[in-house]
Amino acid sequence: xxxxxxxxxxxxxxxxxxxxxxxxxxxxxxxxxxxxxxxxxxxxxxxxxxxxxxxxxxxxxxxxxxxxxxxxxxxxxxxxxxxxxxxxxxxxxxxxxxxxxxxxxxxxxxxxxxxxxxxxxxxxxxxxxxxxxxxxxxxxxxxxxxxxxxxxxxxxxxxxxxxxxxxxxxxxxxxxxxxxxxxxxxxxxxxxxxxxxxxxxxxxxxxxxxxxxxxxxxxxxxxxxxxxxxxxxxxxxxxxxxxxxxxxxxxxxxxxxxxxxxxxxxxxxxxxxxxxxxxxxxxxxxxxxxxxxxxxxxxxxxxxxxxxxxxxxxxxxxxxxxxxxxxxxxxxxxxxxxxx
Numbered sequence: 001x002x003x004x005x006x007x008x009x010x011x012x013x014x015x016x017x018x019x020x021x022x023x024x025x026x027x028x029x030x031x032x033x034x035x036x037x038x039x040x041x042x043x044x045x046x047x048x049x050x051x052x053x054x055x056x057x058x059x060x061x062x063x064x065x066x067x068x069x070x071x072x073x074x075x076x077x078x079x080x081x082x083x084x085x086x087x088x089x090x091x092x093x094x095x096x097x098x099x100x101x102x103x104x105x106x107x108x109x110x111x112x113x114x115x116x117x118x119x120x121x122x123x124x125x126x127x128x129x130x131x132x133x134x135x136x137x138x139x140x141x142x143x144x145x146x147x148x149x150x151x152x153x154x155x156x157x158x159x160x161x162x163x164x165x166x167x168x169x170x171x172x173x174x175x176x177x178x179x180x181x182x183x184x185x186x187x188x189x190x191x192x193x194x195x196x197x198x199x200x201x202x203x204x205x206x207x208x209x210x211x212x213x214x215x216x217x218x219x220x221x222x223x224x225x226x227x228x229x230x231x232x233x234x235x236x237x238x239x240x241x242x243x244x245x246x247x248x249x250x251x252x253x254x255x256x257x258x259x260x261x262x263x264x265x266x267x268x269x270x271x272x273x274x275x276x277x278x279x280x281x282x283x284x285x286x287x288x289x290x291x292x293x294x295x296x297x298x299x300x301x302x303x304x305x306x307x308x309x310x311x312x313x314x315x316x317x318x319x320x321x322x323x324x325x326x327x328x329x330x331x332x333x334x335x336x337x338x339x340x
Contacts, residue, residue: 001173002182003165005156009179010163014038014089017175021124022086024059026052035059035088046090050134051309055241056091060099060119061106061261067115067248068257079256083118087175090128090156093148094139094307098241099125100151104301105244124171126154128163131197136310138204138323144307146201147194157190164190204323206330207304211295217332218287226325227286229318234263236312236320237289242305245269264288290325 005013015038017023023038026045032053033045066079099120106116130137130146139145149155153172156163164182167173182190237243238261247262247269262269265286270279279285297305306322313321 001167002187003167003176003179004182004186005163005165005176005179007161007163011044014044017087020085022084023089024056024086025089035091044090046128050136050314051092051095051311053239053311053315055098055239055309055311056088056095057098057102057241057244059086059088059123060102060116061244061246064258064260065115066256066258070250070255070257072255081115081118083115083122085122085124087124087126089126091125092130092309093127093146093152093155094137094144094309095241096125096127096152097139097144097148097150097307098309101242101297101301101303101305101307102244103151104303124153124169124175125151126156126172126175127152128156129158129194129197131158131193133197133201134310136313137308138201138310139308140198140201141204141207141323142304142306142308143207146197157193159186159189159193166190204308205326207294209334210326210329211298213329213332213334214291214295216334217329220332222328222332223283223287226320226328227282229320230265230282230286231318232265232267232282232285233317234265235315235317236322237263237265239311239315241307241309241311242293264292290322290329294326 014023014025018038024035025038026033027036028045029036033048034052034054035056035058065081068076069079070076103120106113107120133146139148147155147157149166149168153167153169154176155166164186165176165179167176237245245262245264246259248257248259250257264270267277271277279288293305297303313323
């Protein structure tokens with residue numbers, strides 16, 4: 001169903017939801033916006049034409065979390081996390097798509113992460129479409145878009161004094177129950193806004209044959225060139241909504257086994273116990289990062305593992321731009337092979 005949500009009614013609606021849900025939405029924290037729980041006096045920040053710095057993947061895969069607790073005499077028990085029903089409000093479509101991509105790793109047929117599963121089942125996602133595309137985003141280039149509706153409970157389209165609310169689940173319909181239904185005229189107006197936003201997105205790089213070019217040039221000096229300025233700081237991966245590398249450590253003093261975010265851009269991530277490291281320099285680690293997004297993910301789930309959010313472009317301290325790196329990749333030698 002489609003509803004009309006007056007902007008002036010939004011603060012009261014959010015506070016109403018707090019009676020039954022934990023409500024997370026972008027809020028100011030120092031110089032940046034982050035997804036944080038809404039407090040009674042919380043001030044929303046949803047009008048900036050770009051994503052939060054920390055992606056909402058942190059709401060499903062925390063930066064650090066306890067998996068197992070050990071007892072004094074050698075026993076153990078699984079950690080218990082109190083996860084309440086919640087609404088994640090005003091996440092951008094690229095971030096919602098990223099969570100769906102991460103499902104392919106954490107919710108497999110044989111093996112599922114119980115913490116991820118519970119958080120997914122208890123979360124209602126309400127996205128805010130990008131009627132003003134952000135400067136660094138390239139979601140349409142990788143097959144998505146500023147109003148991509150995959151894996152959402154509801155989508156908001158900014159129409160000036162009000163939002164059109166499109167609901168895709170019963171849970172979302174319940175959340176907006178009581179608001180006026182949107183007329184066909186308003187729905188058509190929203191479609192025009194959505195199409196215009198999509199058409200305004202430039203093509204950042206060509207994806208045709210990109211996978212094959214990266215594969216065929218695995219040993220090319222291209223990787224030396226594009227990794228030359230890299231500091232290996234890991235910002236691109238920590239802020240990426242689809243990166244999910246983690247490390248598991250035993251905190252002996254706390255008697256806990258803990259999962260922490262990690263990065264394939266760190267030397268120690270691939271360091272083996274023997275002392276051998278298959279990715280000894282930033283050249284190999286840069287190759288791994290790009291190949292994972294634009295080669296390996298396609299092999300595994302037939303989707304590009306990048307949603308074009310632009311965080312890695314916006315926050316890289318030395319100005320490395322994945323769009324430029326992939327445009328350079330398109331100029332690499334390429335031999336078309338045909339099956340016999």
